[in-house]
Every structure is written in structure tokens, then in C-alpha cells.
Amino acid sequence: MSVRIIKQRDLKTAEWSGGKTTELYIFPESSEYAKRNFLFRVSSASVEVSESNFTSLEGIKRYIMPLEGELNLIHKDHHQCTLQKNEVDIFWGDWQTTSHGEVIDFNLMTNGEIPASMMGINLFPTVSLKFDNDYNTSIVYLFKGNAVITQNSLKTILSQGDVAIITHQNNETTTIVNNSKDNTNQIAIARVDIKEQ
Numbered sequence: 001m002s003v004r005i006i007k008q009r010d011l012k013t014a015e016w017s018g019g020k021t022t023e024l025y026i027f028p029e030s031s032e033y034a035k036r037n038f039l040f041r042v043s044s045a046s047v048e049v050s051e052s053n054f055t056s057l058e059g060i061k062r063y064i065m066p067l068e069g070e071l072n073l074i075h076k077d078h079h080q081c082t083l084q085k086n087e088v089d090i091f092w093g094d095w096q097t098t099s100h101g102e103v104i105d106f107n108l109m110t111n112g113e114i115p116a117s118m119m120g121i122n123l124f125p126t127v128s129l130k131f132d133n134d135y136n137t138s139i140v141y142l143f144k145g146n147a148v149i150t151q152n153s154l155k156t157i158l159s160q161g162d163v164a165i166i167t168h169q170n171n172e173t174t175t176i177v178n179n180s181k182d183n184t185n186q187i188a189i190a191r192v193d194i195k196e197q
Contacts, residue, residue: 001151001168008161019046024163025139027196036060040110042139042163042192047071047103057093061110063118064089067143067190069103086120106141106190116194122186129174135193140164145187146179167196 006025013022023033024042031038036057044067064071065088073089074080076096081089091097093109108118115134129138140149142158149156149164151174158164158176166174178187 001166001174003149003151003154003156003174004165005156005158006163006165008159011161011163016045017049018052019048021045024141025165027137036111038109038111039196040108040114040116040194042141043107043109044141044143044190045105045107047099047101047105050100050102052099054093054097054099056096057109059112060093061113062091062093063108063116063192064091065106065118065120065190066101066103067106067120067188070101071103071105072100074098074100086122088118104143106143108192108194110194114194116192118190118192121189121191123176123178123189129176129191135195136167136169137194137196138164138166138168139192139194140166140176141190143188143190147187147189148177148179150175150177 011022011024013020022044024044026033026038026041028039033041066083066085068085071083075091078095083089108116110116141163142160145160147158149158176189
């Protein structure tokens with residue numbers, strides 16, 4: 001198992017018509033979102049308008065999860081749903097999609113069908129993350145708080161806004177410990193598990 005930290009200061013943030021979006025990780029790392037030549041991309045965005053229309057992204061499978069707020073999604077001729085914090089919707093990028101609600105969200109895009117899952121975790125003291133056999137990489141975004149990642153005897157500090165890229169083998173487990181000065185404060189983690197091709 002290995003852990004690599006991407007510090008918040010090194011992340012790219014851009015404006016979009018409804019707020020701001022921060023690219024947390026893109027793979028391969030030489031790829032560019034604008035060229036659509038990635039295998040997968042993880043990001044977090046603020047939606048600062050009450051209604052917005054999603055950009056059409058043909059061939060891109062999308063996962064979205066609110067980290068704060070409530071998000072109503074309408075996929076024309078497909079389905080609609082209302083997502084609370086840490087609830088996930090999965091849809092295709094060429095669907096005509098409208099969102100309602102001002103939120104901060106967590107996003108995964110995959111170029112076609114790639115095994116992946118997404119979840120949000122809110123915790124007080126510690127959490128053990130067990131890695132599924134179907135995946136070999138986890139992208140962990142520390143949305144709130146400060147934490148320490150422990151695997152074997154190695155400890156890695158994760159500050160609010162940082163991203164950990166964890167590569168692992170079957171059934172390995174790592175632990176994330178709340179490192180806030182007041183450990184009664186929750187930390188909030190958003191996690192993508194994926195199989196790098």
C-alpha cells in the first residue's frame with residue numbers, strides 16, 4: 001500500500017457559470033479535462049445558483065454527491081432525484097440534466113464504464129477503510145477537519161482540503177484518525193474507489 005498527499009494549495013480551481021470547481025485528481029495525470037482525454041477525474045464544485053444546466057459530456061459516466069446542502073437533479077427522459085448529504089446519483093454525461101439547489105458537491109467522471117464507487121463519511125474519532133477487491137486505488141478528500149492516515153507503521157497527516165491517493169492490494173485496511181484539536185468536532189471525508197486501468 002502507498003499513500004500520496006496532494007495539498008490543497010496545489011489543487012486547480014476554476015470558475016464556472018454557477019460557482020467554482022476544484023480538480024482533486026485526474027488520471028492519467030498528464031491528461032486534461034478540456035481535451036476529455038482522461039480515464040477518470042475527481043472534483044468538488046460549489047453550486048451558487050438555484051438552477052443550473054449541466055454541460056453535455058458524451059461518453060462520460062458521472063457520479064455526484066452533495067457534501068453540503070440538498071440537490072435536486074432532473075435527467076430529462078430518464079429519472080429525477082433529490083440528494084441529501086452523502087447520497088449519490090449516477091448518470092451519463094450526454095443526458096440533458098438540470099440541477100436545483102445551492103450545494104457543495106463531490107464528483108467523479110469516468111471515460112466509459114470503469115469499475116468505481118463513491119461514498120461520504122462523517123466521523124468523530126476514527127474510521128477504518130477496507131479496500132474492496134474490485135478496486136486498486138482510492139481517492140480520499142478531507143472536506144472538513146484534520147486527520148492522520150495510518151497504514152502499517154507509517155502515519156501521514158491530512159489537513160482540511162487535502163487529497164490522499166491510496167493504492168492498495170486486496171483486502172488491505174487503513175485507518176483515518178481525527179486529528180482536530182477538539183476531537184469532538186467531526187471530520188468529513190469523501191471517497192472514490194476505482195480500478196486504474
